[in-house]
Amino acid sequence: MDHFGLLGLPRQYAIDRDALERAYLERAQAAHPDRFVGASSAEQRSAMERSASLNEGYRVLRDPVRRAEYLCRLAGIDVDSSEPEGGAPAMGQAFLMEMIERREAVEDARREGPSALDELRDGVEGELDDALDRAVSALQQGDSRRAAEALVERRYLQRLLDELDDEVER
Incomplete structure (x- = not known):
């Protein structure tokens, strides 16, 4: 069962945060391992696994x-994944060249100052938001491939932002 089903939520990007909270708290309380102290070891193990699954599902969906x-x-x-089948979409050569140029721009900006x-x-923060917006829009249109491309682009941008943050901290 996927995280959405585990928490009783529809499988879609847009979720009600309050409903997520309620669903998680109700299910986490019912599955909490402390409720199974006197149960068999199999039941205790099952409660621990269910509790771990609920925690992971909640972390992902929120x-x-x-x-x-x-x-x-x-x-x-x-x-x-980098697998050719079912893995992350490969980014085009033009995008990869742009990212190299942007890393060089970080070096230039470092020399210019804070x-x-x-x-x-x-600028990169704004692009991060735009990439997520494109991914969400694609998901809402049922285009998972386009969503994945936007999410991979977002990862490249996040690494660039992390690099910028490292430069600012120096």
Whole structure:
């Protein structure tokens, strides 16, 4: 059973955060291992496994990016995999060249100073949001492949943002 089914929620990107909270708390309380202290070891193990599954499902579904990635995985595209079949879509050569140029722009901004790094960082943050918006839109249209492409692009941008953050901290 997937995380949505486990928590009694529809399999879609848009979820009601309050409903997610309620569903998680109700199910977590019912499955909590402490409720099975006097039960058989098989029942205790089952409660622990169910509790762990509920916790993982809740963590994934409450995070917008992880939820989008999970929906892609349910559609047969694992953005964490590099397998040719069912793995993350390969990014085009033009995009990869752009990312190399952007890393060079980080070096240039570092030499220019903190304000240049901040300006570059602000732009990348906006692009992160845009990439997630494109992924969500694609998911809502049933286009998991396009959603996965936007999520992979978002990962590249996140790494660039992390690099910028490292530069700002120096």
